[in-house]
Amino acid sequence: MADPSSYRPKPGQIPDSPGVYRFRDEHRRVIYVGKAKSLRQRLANYFQDLAGLHPRTRTMVTTAASVEWTVVSTEVEALQLEYSWIKEYDPRFNVKYRDDKSYPYLAVTMNEEYPRVQVMRGHKKKGVRYFGPYAHAWAIRDTVDLLLRVFPVRTCSAGVFKNASRTGRPCLLGYIGKCSAPCVGRVSAEEHRELAEEFCDFMTGRTGTYLRRLEQQMVEAADEMEYERAARLRDDIEALKKAMEKNAVVLADATDADLIAVAEDELEAAVQIFHVRGGRVRGQRGWVTDKVEEITTGALVEHALQQLYGEETGDAVPKEVLVPALPDPLEPVQEWLSGRRGSNVSLRIPQRGDKRALMETVERNAQQALVLHKTKRASDLTTRSRALEEIADALDLDSAPLRVECYDISHLQGDDVVASMVVFEDGLARKSEYRRFQIKGFEGQDDVRSMHEVITRRFKRYLAEKERTGEWADGEDGLADTSSDPLTTTSPDALTNGLKDDEGRPKRFAYPPQLVVVDGGRPQVAAAQRALDELGIDDIAVCGLAKRLEEVWLPGEDDPVVLPRTSEGLYLLQRVRDEAHRFAITYQRSKRAKRFRSSPLDDVPGLGETRKQALIKHFGSVKKLRSATIDQICEVPGIGRKTAETIAAAFAQAAPAAPAVNTATGEIMDDEETETTAATSGEPVSAGAPDERRGQER
Numbered sequence: 001m002a003d004p005s006s007y008r009p010k011p012g013q014i015p016d017s018p019g020v021y022r023f024r025d026e027h028r029r030v031i032y033v034g035k036a037k038s039l040r041q042r043l044a045n046y047f048q049d050l051a052g053l054h055p056r057t058r059t060m061v062t063t064a065a066s067v068e069w070t071v072v073s074t075e076v077e078a079l080q081l082e083y084s085w086i087k088e089y090d091p092r093f094n095v096k097y098r099d100d101k102s103y104p105y106l107a108v109t110m111n112e113e114y115p116r117v118q119v120m121r122g123h124k125k126k127g128v129r130y131f132g133p134y135a136h137a138w139a140i141r142d143t144v145d146l147l148l149r150v151f152p153v154r155t156c157s158a159g160v161f162k163n164a165s166r167t168g169r170p171c172l173l174g175y176i177g178k179c180s181a182p183c184v185g186r187v188s189a190e191e192h193r194e195l196a197e198e199f200c201d202f203m204t205g206r207t208g209t210y211l212r213r214l215e216q217q218m219v220e221a222a223d224e225m226e227y228e229r230a231a232r233l234r235d236d237i238e239a240l241k242k243a244m245e246k247n248a249v250v251l252a253d254a255t256d257a258d259l260i261a262v263a264e265d266e267l268e269a270a271v272q273i274f275h276v277r278g279g280r281v282r283g284q285r286g287w288v289t290d291k292v293e294e295i296t297t298g299a300l301v302e303h304a305l306q307q308l309y310g311e312e313t314g315d316a317v318p319k320e321v322l323v324p325a326l327p328d329p330l331e332p333v334q335e336w337l338s339g340r341r342g343s344n345v346s347l348r349i350p351q352r353g354d355k356r357a358l359m360e361t362v363e364r365n366a367q368q369a370l371v372l373h374k375t376k377r378a379s380d381l382t383t384r385s386r387a388l389e390e391i392a393d394a395l396d397l398d399s400a401p402l403r404v405e406c407y408d409i410s411h412l413q414g415d416d417v418v419a420s421m422v423v424f425e426d427g428l429a430r431k432s433e434y435r436r437f438q439i440k441g442f443e444g445q446d447d448v449r450s451m452h453e454v455i456t457r458r459f460k461r462y463l464a465e466k467e468r469t470g471e472w473a474d475g476e477d478g479l480a481d482t483s484s485d486p487l488t489t490t491s492p493d494a495l496t497n498g499l500k501d502d503e504g505r506p507k508r509f510a511y512p513p514q515l516v517v518v519d520g521g522r523p524q525v526a527a528a529q530r531a532l533d534e535l536g537i538d539d540i541a542v543c544g545l546a547k548r549l550e551e552v553w554l555p556g557e558d559d560p561v562v563l564p565r566t567s568e569g570l571y572l573l574q575r576v577r578d579e580a581h582r583f584a585i586t587y588q589r590s591k592r593a594k595r596f597r598s599s600p601l602d603d604v605p606g607l608g609e610t611r612k613q614a615l616i617k618h619f620g621s622v623k624k625l626r627s628a629t630i631d632q633i634c635e636v637p638g639i640g641r642k643t644a645e646t647i648a649a650a651f652a653q654a655a656p657a658a659p660a661v662n663t664a665t666g667e668i669m670d671d672e673e674t675e676t677t678a679a680t681s682g683e684p685v686s687a688g689a690p691d692e693r694r695g696q697e698r
Contacts, residue, residue, distance in 0.1 A: 004061045008047045016040040019071040020081045023064035023093075027466075027511055030089040032060050035078040037329065039069050056290075060093040075332035076339075083306045095289050095303045106131040106140045108153070108200055113189055114161070114182050115196035117144055117153045130316075131203045131282060148178040149239045150210070151199040153192070155179065203282075211237060255279055257320040258308070259350075259359055262300050263366035270370035271304045274362050275318075286366070288373045302327035309340050317341035322350045322359055383568050384427030390569030391515070394552065394561050397541055401515035402426055406576040407458075407528070408519040409439070409450045410584035416591045419454040420584035423513070424576050436587045448527045451518055455531035462512055463535060512540060519577050521546040521560075522553045529555035545577045604650045611638050615647075626651045 019039040023032040036042030046067075050058050072078050086094055107120035111127025119140050124130055144155065154161065156171055156179070164170050164183040174181035182192040202210055214237050221230035259274045268290055275283035287307070289300070301323045309317050317340045326349060327333045337345040350356040388400035404424045411417040417439035423430045437457065439450045516532075518524045525544035532540060543561075544553040550570065551560035563570035618636045619625040625633070625647075633644035 004047055004050070004064070007064070007066050009043065009067070014040040014043055014069065015071055017071050018073070018075050018078045019069050020078050020085065021067060021069040022085065022089075022091075023060065024066045024068070025063055026065040029511060030085070030091050031064060032091050032093040033082055033085045033089060035075075035082040037075055037078075039071070043067065043069070056093070063093075075329065076335050079306075079332055079336050083310050086306075087310070095295065095300070104140055106144065106203065108196055110193075110196060110200075114154055114192050117148075117155050117196075117199065124311075129200050131200075145178075146239045147199065147202065148173070150214070150236045151195050151202065152178055152180040153196045153199050154182060156183075255320065255355075256318045257322055257355075258318050259322045259355075259362045260301060260304055260308075260324070261359060261362035261366040262297055262304070262324055263363065263370040264297065264300065265370070268370065268373070269300050270366050270373060271300070272362050272366040272369055273304075273308065274358070274365075276358075277318075284365075286369050288369065296328070297325040298327045301325055302333055305333060305337065309337060313340055314342060317345060319343070320346045320348075322355060323347065324349065324359070324363065384572070387568035387572040388427055390563070390567055391572065394563055394569060395515070395541055395543055395554065397514070399514070401513070401541070403511065403513040404515045404517060404576055405458075405513040406517040406519070406580040407451065407454055408577070408580035408584040409447045409454070410581070410588040411439075411450075412588065416588055417450055418584060418588045418591060419450060420580050420587065421454070421458060422576065422580045422583055424572075424579075427572060429579060434583060436583070438591075447520060448523045451520070451524045452527040452531045455516070455518075455528045456535065459512075459532060459535050459537055463537075512537075514541065516540055516542045517573060517576055517580075518542070518544045519580055520544050521551070522557075525553045525555050543573075545573050550574065604647055606643065606646065611636075611643075614638055 016038050018035075018037055020033065020035045021039060021043060022030050025031050034042065046053075046057070046061050050062070053061070070081065072081060085091075104119050104121050105124075107118055108129040108131075109116045109118070109127070110129050111125070120128070120130070148155070152173075155173065156164070160171060161183050164174075164181075168184055170179065170181040170184050170186075173179035174184070174186070180187045180192055180195060182189065187195075198210070214233055218230050218233040218237065221227075221233060255276060256278065257276050259276065261272050263270045263272075268288060270286065270288045272286045273284065274281055275285075287304070289303075305321070305327075317337060319341075321337065326347065330347065334345060334347045337347060350359050385400075388402070391397070392400045402425060406422050406424070408420050409417065410420070419437040419439060421435040421437070423433040435458075437454050439453060516528060518528050521544055525542060528544075529542045532538070532542065542555055545551070546553060546560070551562055552570075552573065553560045563573075614636055615625055615633075616622070619628060630641065630644045630648050633639055633647055634641050639647075
């Protein structure tokens with residue numbers, strides 16, 4: 001725990017001007033980003049008596065080891081820079097609105113020759129029109145199904161579209177009138193695009209025009225005694241009205257606005273947003289955040305606005321944003337929103353009328369969201385905290401291990417030896433920091449030597465990057481010397497070069513854990529501790545979890561630590577160990593599959609995976625299939641005579657297959673062993689070095 005007075009700025013060093021500041025920990029990792037109208041006044045608040053600080057603010061300033069700032073010209077620039085740095089560094093102590101789902105949008109791909117209506121999640125793409133977000137994907141599909149009667153825009157995938165174009169036959173929707181079938185030329189690309197534009201106009205709230213037009217056409221058809229056409233138009237009108245009923249009118253003046261409400265207590269806050277377009281609620285979403293410091297409702301609203309509109313431009317930012325409290329100061333935020341939209345944006349608190357009534361509804365939703373979140377999270381937060389405390393007590397650690405790394409070795413009878421490294425922070429998995437290793441240099445089932453090698457390689461990287469960071473801090477490469485003075489006004493890029501690799505990614509190996517867990521007993525623990533001792537690292541705890549009795553082993557101890565079966569600490573260690581085992585064995589299987597050649601059936605044209613499996617299951621091996629007659633191949637379910645002849649011809653034309661060789665042992669394997677051993681292939685990793693890509697199960 002650091003003493004804030006050790007890095008407190010000297011009087012007069014901090015300028016009395018707008019700017020953005022960052023707190024860094026002892027490893028130069030950014031843990032908090034903030035902005036201020038006056039840097040001098042704002043930073044002075046952090047260096048008062050610790051007893052007077054908010055508990056989480058006190059935790060932040062005692063975790064930090066330095067503070068730095070960048071001066072800007074205006075408060076709008078400070079707002080933009082703060083948002084950019086929060087997105088870049090993902091600081092631990094900043095307000096971060098958490099959401100457990102990706103909201104679906106109704107999207108129209110106007111960037112394609114033949115626009116497509118579909119459900120989309122995730123990042124928005126250029127040239128695509130989005131409507132929503134919706135709470136559920138089925139709500140989008142219900143709306144689209146109703147609107148396709150009137151606006152028969154294509155909804156099929158690119159593969160289905162190409163196949164229909166090739167065969168000249170439309171899909172089912174084309175036959176029943178819910179698609180204009182541009183794939184077979186029923187309408188031109190221009191006519192189909194016009195349909196898509198009308199669909200978008202209707203979704204934006206311009207509904208009256210289309211209803212009046214359809215009603216006029218229905219009357220004309222009835223006058224001309226075209227009753228079937230009139231009935232079809234009547235059904236189209238009913239479909240449009242039914243689609244409109246799904247979004248009730250809430251504001252009579254057809255307002256385009258976003259309403260933001262906040263429900264909060266001392267520790268957490270919930271934010272709810274209603275998107276109103278054309279007077280109707282077109283979408284709803286919500287977030288929850290931890291209150292890291294004593295923060296006002298206006299500041300929470302400001303952070304919500306940053307997250308909501310930080311990457312939006314144009315009409316995605318509405319003309320009017322209604323909030324429960326205004327940010328202080330208001331002008332920079334309003335100017336920033338207007339810049340994102342390209343025209344004036346009104347940010348205000350509704351006082352009376354329909355907008356105030358709707359805001360009360362949004363506030364009730366926010367209150368319910370906070371209550372639901374606490375119901376779900378209470379036991380989870382308490383359990384994780386208790387688990388970390390139990391681990392600290394059992395292992396006699398000075399503090400709870402907030403970052404835990406676990407290592408596991410996996411191999412197949414000594415072949416394809418690999419290792420995994422998984423990371424848990426605050427009791428939760430951080431999959432972006434998982435790493436995989438290949439073990440080279442020796443053969444056989446030697447988990448102890450493998451563990452020693454992996455720990456050595458991982459922490460050699462840590463020491464190397466720590467040394468490089470130290471060299472940077474000493475003033476090399478022409479950068480500012482920050483070793484004696486934690487305060488600096490150098491550029492943001494210069495400040496972070498020491499913690500990024502050549503491709504600009506954060507150097508994850510630069511961050512050490514408080515606890516290293518190995519999958520194994522006393523020998524594996526001793527090997528891990530020996531590797532750390534050889535590197536001169538003495539501030540990282542090591543333990544092992546043996547599978548047989550779930551015993552916790554410590555270095556140099558003859559007897560294990562036995563945690564109760566009901567212990568939350570033991571349960572967390574088991575989760576960490578099991579995750580490391582899963583990640584290691586997944587990688588090992590993918591490597592094993594790469595050692596064997598692919599099946600000869602892969603070269604047979606027109607033969608899919610299902611029929612390949614049926615052939616192997618029927619004959620038992622490729623070798624027996626190669627010697628089978630056409631009549632025998634026809635006996636396999638799903639294999640016709642023409643396909644059987646193609647298979648026989650392919651085997652007849654192919655050269656005699658070379659025997660499969662196990663590259664690790666040099667042994668020749670027959671077809672049967674090859675077919676039963678091959679597994680799903682994966683991407684190889686360069687030998688002798690840890691995989692630097694993001695760890696994720698493939």
